[in-house]
Amino acid sequence: MGNIKERVAYLQGLTQGLNVNERSAEGKLLINIIDVLDDMAEEFNNIQMVQEDLETYVESMDDDLTDLEDEVYEDIDGEELVEVQCPSCHETVSFESSLLESDDDLEVSCPHCGDIVYDSTLEIEVSNMDNGQAVNSEFRYGIHPGI
Numbered sequence: 001m002g003n004i005k006e007r008v009a010y011l012q013g014l015t016q017g018l019n020v021n022e023r024s025a026e027g028k029l030l031i032n033i034i035d036v037l038d039d040m041a042e043e044f045n046n047i048q049m050v051q052e053d054l055e056t057y058v059e060s061m062d063d064d065l066t067d068l069e070d071e072v073y074e075d076i077d078g079e080e081l082v083e084v085q086c087p088s089c090h091e092t093v094s095f096e097s098s099l100l101e102s103d104d105d106l107e108v109s110c111p112h113c114g115d116i117v118y119d120s121t122l123e124i125e126v127s128n129m130d131n132g133q134a135v136n137s138e139f140r141y142g143i144h145p146g147i
């Protein structure tokens with residue numbers, strides 16, 4: 001953009017060097033055109049500075065968003081998962097343990113066969129993912145989830 005300003009300055013110098021002045025109609029026209037060019041170059045310069053400020057601002061917003069995403073997804077990753085074994089197809093089905101703390105009636109269905117693997121109204125105990133071996137033996141009815 002500095003290039004445009006330089007070129008306009010060169011034209012302004014040229015009008016003086018060539019003795020172009022406002023006494024002739026053409027001279028008046030040329031000088032006015034070059035004035036307009038000078039204003040435009042100035043305006044471009046301002047727009048470019050605003051643009052750079054905006055880019056900096058958007059970059060900082062993007063950084064902030066990345067930080068926020070890291071924090072939010074870290075929380076989700078830290079979510080404890082529980083596993084149950086599907087009584088129909090014996091596939092292991094996992095879901096977030098926070099679902100168990102909900103007071104709403106909850107049914108979790110098996111993604112493999114569609115059967116209900118967990119029903120909060122039945123108060124099935126589910127075990128933690130870490131001791132997956134124990135899933136089957138702890139799969140009893142009538143015991144409140146101890147989570």
Ligand SMILES: [Zn+2]
Pocket residue numbers: 086087088089090091110111112113114115
């Ligand atoms: Zn199943």
